[in-house]
């Protein structure tokens with residue numbers, strides 16, 4: 001197989017897989033006229049997605065960022081509060097906290113599995129701390145028992161940021177069911193997609209009701225244009241939900257493919273010097289949203305050189321997220337050494353469910369070749 005260098009990104013990091021099922025349900029929305037935020041697919045998607053997470057209630061919203069914001073507001077997080085988030089995550093986790101008026105407090109990640117380190121959470125707690133947001137990074141779950149123990153000891157809420165981990169498991173239980181409320185994203189590169197989209201899932205009926213109210217301008221469901229709190233328009237459209245419903249039916253298959261692709265990558269890369277393969281703790285079932293490796297000093301070239309080397313050969317990669325605490329609007333002057341090292345050495349390799357075995361072999365062989373230079 002040849003990948004001429006003038007073809008930019010023949011192999012992308014992530015690509016949605018959409019088909020006839022999505023097309024048919026969307027066509028039904030268009031034909032029926034139910035294209036806005038009323039219509040049968042929204043309730044069905046909420047119900048089926050919540051069930052698939054092992055939760056009672058789902059509240060669909062228009063992206064994962066507002067799902068986090070909605071959950072925090074519904075829990076009463078606001079000005080004067082502090083919320084503990086991992087330093088290594090997508091920026092939306094911290095932004096959602098800032099939107100409420102609360103302050104994000106950063107914590108380092110675990111050196112082995114790259115998610116929030118429960119042992120470091122405790123030392124960040126003050127009498128202003130209200131909640132903890134563990135993030136299941138790149139598809140690997142957090143150590144939720146340990147995080148919940150700390151939260152219980154101090155009377156804090158736990159909000160899972162599960163935007164990258166649909167279907168991942170912790171000790172045999174699905175992520176999304178391991179906290180007060182969990183937030184998912186259905187952005188185009190996520191494990192399943194609705195274009196833009198998100199959902200909050202919970203077992204707490206009162207909280208679900210409050211999120212529904214806030215999602216729809218705080219309008220009393222029994223009295224039109226009577227607003228009992230200051231809410232938002234965070235509604236999902238019927239078209240998004242229709243796509244989501246079709247995607248949801250493929251989730252198990254997608255996860256199977258992602259896990260198989262991860263095994264293939266790992267078997268092809270395990271003997272390459274200077275590479276750290278992605279973790280999977282004994283208590284975890286990762287969904288490998290993005291198959292990720294670390295490029296250490298004894299590899300043949302630097303992480304950034306390897307990214308360029310792959311790009312010139314038609315392979316798109318992504319660097320890990322930057323540590324939040326070093327970026328201008330968030331700067332704290334602190335130091336989180338594990339996050340800093342991972343951010344410097346980590347890359348995400350092509351991980352879409354559309355990848356062929358040959359493409360994975362092509363990428364892995366290029367990395368082996370690069371390591372020998």
Ligand SMILES: *Cc1c(COP(=O)(O)O)cnc(C)c1O
Nearest residue numbers: 063064065090092163164185187
């Ligand atoms: C994608 C993502 C989000 C935000 O989701 P959007 O739908 O893009 O708003 C939040 N947190 C994490 C960890 C993410 O990866």
